[in-house]
Amino acid sequence: MVDHITIRKPDDWHLHVRDGEMLKAVMPYTARHFGRAILMPNLTPPVCTTADAIAYRERVMAALPKGSAFKPLLTCYLTDDTDPNDVERGFREGVFTGVKLYPANATTYSAAGVTDYNKIKPVLARMEKLGMRFLMHGEDVDPTVDIFDREARFCEKYLGPWTKEFPGLKFILEHLSSKDGVDFVRAHAPQVGGTITPYHMEFTRTDWLGWGLKPYMYVMPVIKTEKDRQALRKAATSGEACYFLGTDSAPHPVAKKLSVNGIPGIFNAPVAMAVYAKVFEEEGALAKLEAFASLNGPKHYGLPPNTITITLEKRTWKVPEEIKVPGPDERALIHHGGETMTWQAVAS
Numbered sequence: 133m134v135d136h137i138t139i140r141k142p143d144d145w146h147l148h149v150r151d152g153e154m155l156k157a158v159m160p161y162t163a164r165h166f167g168r169a170i171l172m173p174n175l176t177p178p179v180c181t182t183a184d185a186i187a188y189r190e191r192v193m194a195a196l197p198k199g200s201a202f203k204p205l206l207t208c209y210l211t212d213d214t215d216p217n218d219v220e221r222g223f224r225e226g227v228f229t230g231v232k233l234y235p236a237n238a239t240t241y242s243a244a245g246v247t248d249y250n251k252i253k254p255v256l257a258r259m260e261k262l263g264m265r266f267l268m269h270g271e272d273v274d275p276t277v278d279i280f281d282r283e284a285r286f287c288e289k290y291l292g293p294w295t296k297e298f299p300g301l302k303f304i305l306e307h308l309s310s311k312d313g314v315d316f317v318r319a320h321a322p323q324v325g326g327t328i329t330p331y332h333m334e335f336t337r338t339d340w341l342g343w344g345l346k347p348y349m350y351v352m353p354v355i356k357t358e359k360d361r362q363a364l365r366k367a368a369t370s371g372e373a374c375y376f377l378g379t380d381s382a383p384h385p386v387a388k389k390l391s392v393n394g395i396p397g398i399f400n401a402p403v404a405m406a407v408y409a410k411v412f413e414e415e416g417a418l419a420k421l422e423a424f425a426s427l428n429g430p431k432h433y434g435l436p437p438n439t440i441t442i443t444l445e446k447r448t449w450k451v452p453e454e455i456k457v458p459g460p461d462e463r464a465l466i467h468h469g470g471e472t473m474t475w476q477a478v479a480s
């Protein structure tokens with residue numbers, strides 16, 4: 133039986149660390165296990181310009197533990213009015229790694245997102261010219277589309293045509309949640325890559341809704357069926373270069389999670405590597421974990437992989453229930469809080 137595995141330090145290609153006291157409380161958990169992370173720009177107000185991103189990066193650096201080598205990678209929150217010249221400036225100055233699409237009102241803090249895809253074409257054309265990556269919350273939020281079909285419809289209606297219109301642009305379909313999404317990415321690789329969260333590989337909508345409503349499991353895109361879960365597990369553990377790690381760790385104050393109108397997002401940074409290792413072990417694919425966690429993402433982004441390593445050990449540990457957040461946020465629940473995990477990541 134394998135009782136430990138050493139891999140190059142992983143990167144997290146989709147992460148929310150928020151701002152202020154929440155940022156300070158959650159940042160150390162990611163810095164411990166990941167070399168780099170793509171930080172989502174859906175703050176309030178969002179990170180829309182190069183100037184916003186420079187300021188946010190400073191706040192992130194200040195929240196890192198002393199001596200940490202962690203490198204934040206920033207993204208530009210795309211709106212109907214994003215200026216291609218500012219995007220270019222941010223990319224050339226090493227501030228923006230990519231541009232992030234939120235269809236307006238698709239998810240948490242996306243109200244300022246895109247309402248008219250014709251308006252963003254000049255930005256896409258500029259990114260294609262620059263070799264900049266386009267990250268997408270890939271859901272069609274047309275109210276006539278069923279919530280479980282949003283990802284498939286987005287691929288069909290928008291992403292498919294965009295791959296032809298911008299053949300030199302590299303896309304990332306983030307937090308893949310369906311077999312349709314998985315198949316679309318494979319069929320359009322290497323132009324399109326996709327990230328996979330721990331929780332879309334763990335749960336089905338029956339876990340979420342079948343035995344009492346678990347508000348904690350409410351995420352966007354929503355957790356789907358067993359067929360989708362199986363497709364995601366097979367994709368991640370295949371080692372195929374188009375699939376890579378993105379935790380979508382998304383902390384919220386507990387009151388917002390447990391409200392009558394609950395907010396989507398799971399805070400999983402403290403347990404993400406433990407869950408990934410468990411899934412890969414269950415699929416008999418621990419040998420493919422390094423490709424998924426540490427090699428495929430950098431390759432899609434045109435960056436070198438990390439050179440230092442981390443070790444994951446088969447060792448039980450109890451996950452704390454929550455983290456304390458000073459001020460009005462008070463506390464955030466941790467994914468698998470109070471449960472026992474079988475794998476533990478040991479910092480390098």
Ligand code: NCD
Binds near residue numbers: 148240396
């Ligand atoms: C994310 C958040 O809380 O910012 N929530 C989520 O359910 N995944 C936003 C997102 O990535 O959709």
Ligand code: ZN
Binds near residue numbers: 146147148172382
């Ligand atoms: Zn997210």
